[in-house]
Structures are given as structure tokens and as C-alpha cells.
Amino acid sequence: MKIHVRDDLPQAFLEVIRGDDLKSIALAGGSTPRKVYERWSKQRCPWESMHFFFGDERMVPPDDARSNFRMAREALLAQVPAKVHRIRGEDPPEAAASSYERELQQFFGADGRFDLVILGVGTDGHTASLFPGTSVLDSDRWAEAVWSESQSEHRVSLTFPVLNAARKTIVLAKGADKAEVITRWVNGRATDLPIGRLKGNIHLLLDETAASKL
Numbered sequence: 001m002k003i004h005v006r007d008d009l010p011q012a013f014l015e016v017i018r019g020d021d022l023k024s025i026a027l028a029g030g031s032t033p034r035k036v037y038e039r040w041s042k043q044r045c046p047w048e049s050m051h052f053f054f055g056d057e058r059m060v061p062p063d064d065a066r067s068n069f070r071m072a073r074e075a076l077l078a079q080v081p082a083k084v085h086r087i088r089g090e091d092p093p094e095a096a097a098s099s100y101e102r103e104l105q106q107f108f109g110a111d112g113r114f115d116l117v118i119l120g121v122g123t124d125g126h127t128a129s130l131f132p133g134t135s136v137l138d139s140d141r142w143a144e145a146v147w148s149e150s151q152s153e154h155r156v157s158l159t160f161p162v163l164n165a166a167r168k169t170i171v172l173a174k175g176a177d178k179a180e181v182i183t184r185w186v187n188g189r190a191t192d193l194p195i196g197r198l199k200g201n202i203h204l205l206l207d208e209t210a211a212s213k214l
């Protein structure tokens with residue numbers, strides 16, 4: 001894991017992906033990525049050849065304020081001519097998970113290797129919608145419907161077989177509330193948390209407050 005501590009997370013992100021040939025990207029939801037996506041949208045990239053997927057989605061319509069697709073569309077996807085493969089939040093969760101998994105398999109074939117996966121991390125150690133104590137943590141499917149007790153909402157999430165196959169993974173975290181979970185993870189004390197199961201070529205991008213206990 002490579003750790004980058006910069007208050008300018010968007011700039012740190014652009015530096016970490018500089019020179020990468022990104023054709024398949026899984027976007028994170030939540031609030032942290034918004035400014036990163038907004039800065040990325042202003043860059044000169046081969047957008048026409050890029051395919052954006054999602055690491056997870058809240059099971060709400062695409063124009064709902066909670067929708068990860070809506071956030072990404074506002075910040076990035078409406079500004080660039082890339083192809084978008086959203087999770088259909090308006091559908092029943094299991095149907096949405098199955099259709100998303102089919103779309104992933106049609107695109108990737110057998111390997112499911114994203115060029116880039118962008119993730120956030122929750123204070124409880126979840127990432128994407130892989131929450132502590134849920135059975136999806138052990139799933140060998142590529143996408144699963146999840147009930148999040150802590151968020152009291154249905155989600156669809158990529159699973160660890162896909163997340164851990166990525167060529168590059170960027171985890172974004174900012175704010176003092178993330179400092180504890182980040183320190184546990186970096187110090188190898190998060191094996192009992194979902195984020196502790198993440199493997200691969202991981203770049204952890206932190207602002208100063210999220211890094212304050214390292």
C-alpha cells in the first residue's frame with residue numbers, strides 16, 4: 001500500500017493516475033469523491049474509450065439525492081463523453097445485482113479486472129457496500145444485493161473477487177472521523193474489518209486530518 005497525504009486530494013488523485021491507460025473504472029460513491037471527479041472532468045483524457053462502472057449503489061432512483069450515479073453524473077459523467085454502466089437503483093435489489101453482474105461479465109469476460117477501482121471507507125471499516133458482519137464479504141459472485149442495517153437501506157455492491165483483481169485501487173479518505181479506521185488499517189489491525197480484506201496495488205489518498213493519527 002502506498003500512502004499519499006495531501007489536503008489537495010484531487011491533485012493527488014491526478015498524480016496517482018498520470019500515464020495510466022484507463023479503459024475500465026469503478027467509481028466510488030459517498031461524498032469524498034465529488035471534488036476529485038469535478039477536477040478529473042476538466043482534464044484532457046481519452047474519455048471516448050473509457051467505461052465507467054460503480055463500486056456500489058444505493059437502491060434508489062438515479063435522480064435521487066442519495067444516488068451514487070447522480071453524484072458522479074453531476075461531478076463528472078455529464079461533462080465527459082465516456083460510456084457509463086450504472087447499477088439500476090430503481091430496480092429490485094437482486095434483479096439489479098444480477099443484471100449488473102451480467103453486464104460486468106459481458107464487458108470483462110472471465111477476469112473481471114478493472115484498470116482502476118476508486119473506493120471510500122466508512123468509519124466502521126466498510127468499503128463500497130461491503131459492511132462488517134454481512135455474508136457478502138465472502139461472496140464469490142461479482143456483484144451482490146446487500147441490506148445495510150447501519151444505513152437502513154438496500155444496496156448493490158461489487159464484491160472482493162472483483163475489487164481485489166483491479167490493476168490499481170485508489171482509496172480516498174478525508175476528515176478527522178476517518179483517522180481511527182485509517183490508522184487501524186495501515187497498522188495491520190483491521191483484519192476484522194471489510195477494508196482489511198482489500199488487496200492489490202492500493203494507493204491510499206488522505207488529507208491531513210484523516211492521516212492525523214498515523
Ligand code: 6PG
Pocket residue numbers: 028029030031032033055056057058068119120121122126127128129
Ligand atoms: C457509499 C459508498 C461508501 C462510501 C463510504 C465513505 O455508497 O456511500 O460507496 O462506501 O465510500 O461510506 O463515504 P464518504 O465519502 O461520504 O465519507
